[in-house]
Amino acid sequence: MPSAFKKALDSGKFIVTCEAAPGKGTNLENMKHHIELLKDKVDAMNVTDHQSSVMRFPSLGGAILVKEMGGEPILQMTCRDRNRMALQADLLFASSRGVNNVLCLTGDSVMLGDHKEAKPVFDLDSSQLVAAVRTMEKGKDMAGNELDGGVRFCAGAIVTPEANPIEPQLIKFEKKLEAGSEFIQTQAVYDMDNFKTFMEYARQFPVKILAGIILLTSAPMARFMNKNVAGVTVPHGLIDEMASAPKGGALKKGIEIAGRMVRQIKEENICDGVHIMAIGKEEKVVDIMEAAGLL
Amino acid sequence: MIRSITQLKPAEEIERLLDGMGRVFIIGCGTCVTLTQTGGMPEVEAMKNELSEKGKVVTGTTVVPVACDNLTIDILNDIQSPVKQADALLIMTCAYGVQTIGHQINKTVIPALNTLFIGKESGAGQFNEVCKQCGTCVIGETGGICPVTACHKGLVNGPCGGTNNGKCEIDANKDCAWTSIYNRLSELGRLDSMRTYQKPRNHLGEPSPGKFEIPME
Numbered sequence: 027m028p029s030a031f032k033k034a035l036d037s038g039k040f041i042v043t044c045e046a047a048p049g050k051g052t053n054l055e056n057m058k059h060h061i062e063l064l065k066d067k068v069d070a071m072n073v074t075d076h077q078s079s080v081m082r083f084p085s086l087g088g089a090i091l092v093k094e095m096g097g098e099p100i101l102q103m104t105c106r107d108r109n110r111m112a113l114q115a116d117l118l119f120a121s122s123r124g125v126n127n128v129l130c131l132t133g134d135s136v137m138l139g140d141h142k143e144a145k146p147v148f149d150l151d152s153s154q155l156v157a158a159v160r161t162m163e164k165g166k167d168m169a170g171n172e173l174d175g176g177v178r179f180c181a182g183a184i185v186t187p188e189a190n191p192i193e194p195q196l197i198k199f200e201k202k203l204e205a206g207s208e209f210i211q212t213q214a215v216y217d218m219d220n221f222k223t224f225m226e227y228a229r230q231f232p233v234k235i236l237a238g239i240i241l242l243t244s245a246p247m248a249r250f251m252n253k254n255v256a257g258v259t260v261p262h263g264l265i266d267e268m269a270s271a272p273k274g275g276a277l278k279k280g281i282e283i284a285g286r287m288v289r290q291i292k293e294e295n296i297c298d299g300v301h302i303m304a305i306g307k308e309e310k311v312v313d314i315m316e317a318a319g320l321l
Numbered sequence: 322m323i324r325s326i327t328q329l330k331p332a333e334e335i336e337r338l339l340d341g342m343g344r345v346f347i348i349g350c351g352t353c354v355t356l357t358q359t360g361g362m363p364e365v366e367a368m369k370n371e372l373s374e375k376g377k378v379v380t381g382t383t384v385v386p387v388a389c390d391n392l393t394i395d396i397l398n399d400i401q402s403p404v405k406q407a408d409a410l411l412i413m414t415c416a417y418g419v420q421t422i423g424h425q426i427n428k429t430v431i432p433a434l435n436t437l438f439i440g441k442e443s444g445a446g447q448f449n450e451v452c453k454q455c456g457t458c459v460i461g462e463t464g465g466i467c468p469v470t471a472c473h474k475g476l477v478n479g480p481c482g483g484t485n486n487g488k489c490e491i492d493a494n495k496d497c498a499w500t501s502i503y504n505r506l507s508e509l510g511r512l513d514s515m516r517t518y519q520k521p522r523n524h525l526g527e528p529s530p531g532k533f534e535i536p537m538e
Contacts, residue, residue: 110521132474132476132481132482133474134483134490135473135474135483135490135491137491138490138491146474148474148475148476149521149522149524150521151474151476151477151478151481152481153478153479153518154478154519154520154521157518158521168521184482186482189480189482189484190485190486190487191487191500191503193503193507194479194480194484194499194500194502194503194515195479195480195482195484197479197503197512197515197516198478198479198480198499200516201478201479201516201518204518205518213482256482256483256484256485256490257482257484257485
């Protein structure tokens with residue numbers, strides 16, 4: 027049976043997803059608070075997998091928690107820490123616990139996180155992980171052995187529409203689609219004209235695309251992303267707008283900008299929905315949705 | 322020519338490894354480590370002075386022509402007493418040299434260097450890793466550039482999302498392998514091979530530890 031998220035994707039409605047980020051440790055109160063606040067307002071919640079290569083409570087545990095609390099989880103799986111055996115095993119476990127959406131990612135370098143000396147795995151890449159999901163759905167594991175009890179997932183991947191150079195990125199994007207991705211969540215986009223150009227190209231493929239929206243919290247944070255986050259460009263105009271906010275009002279301004287972008291994407295039907303990343307300020311997703319006129 | 326690329330271990334680590342060994346004989350090599358300035362004559366001399374200042378007795382030093390050659394033992398046998406008097410041999414060569422000597426002489430061998438990679442000299446004083454000896458070569462489809470080695474994550478289907486202006490997410494001084502491969506294949510009119518989905522890699526090329534014997538009749 028298709029997942030609730032898959033049904034939402036197929037319904038043609040404007041999709042909203044957000045993130046639930048597990049913390050470091052067994053105290054899940056903050057995450058539970060965010061799940062409670064958002065589960066009935068969004069179509070699905072991505073549960074991040076050791077985000078930025080920082081060791082935390084596992085994404086699979088977090089996805090099960092979302093499910094138990096009545097939400098719709100999207101299990102983020104990176105290829106950074108597990109080989110093909112461990113990834114397949116976790117997919118079986120996820121399926122057995124009703125977690126039926128998966129976002130397949132390559133994963134950040136181990137060196138960028140808090141366990142820099144750990145052994146990086148990368149046995150598979152993101153497109154191969156999508157293909158592995160599709161193989162398992164046919165009742166076989168990657169080695170061709172029969173599975174006793176199968177799986178069914180709504181599988182997706184990501185793309186960076188503002189990557190430079192873009193051509194190699196688009197070749198990889200097309201491979202992810204060929205491997206069987208049903209949805210794509212993008213890296214953060216801020217320049218809507220650039221994003222429209224990307225969508226003109228992407229519309230030729232039968233895949234649902236959710237535009238990545240990262241909440242700007244201050245002008246320095248925007249400048250930091252421009253300098254340090256690959257494939258993310260906050261235009262100078264938006265940085266100036268953030269800087270123009272009155273003292274103590276930067277976050278409010280960021281919510282206003284994010285809400286405005288979501289509204290424009292929906293009203294102009296630029297793509298199929300949005301994936302809102304509020305990074306540590308998940309409760310503000312509600313405010314962004316209100317600003318966008320979605321609530 | 323390929324070279325073994327090495328780096329001097331931190332002084333504290335060398336000190337710890339030599340703890341309790343008062344008499345030390347130092348060995349350098351005239352090949353790779355001379356080129357990389359990690360174990361040639363000047364570096365051996367500097368190590369001798371440093372250890373002497375720390376109260377060690379340096380019984381002697383030598384820089385052999387090719388430490389990883391099995392003939393190295395003959396040179397050490399000729400040196401006789403300074404080698405015999407030493408509690409340990411501090412070896413300023415790559416791990417091939419250290420192990421070659423260690424297998425042939427009944428002495429404690431201590432590496433003074435870390436072996437980083439087998440590299441190619443790409444310019445004056447510049448060395449790059451171009452092959453990881455994985456045993457399942459894929460470069461026939463990647464324009465002759467190895468993504469298993471040149472991509473930090475060893476990806477075979479294209480770049481990750483961390484690629485930035487043609488550079489790698491871990492170091493702006495390192496090229497993104499997939500930008501290089503894209504450019505090369507584009508020049509060759511062979512981008513189709515980049516568009517072809519590559520199955521998960523076969524990691525069973527030659528199970529570690531590698532061993533090869535020429536079949537005898």
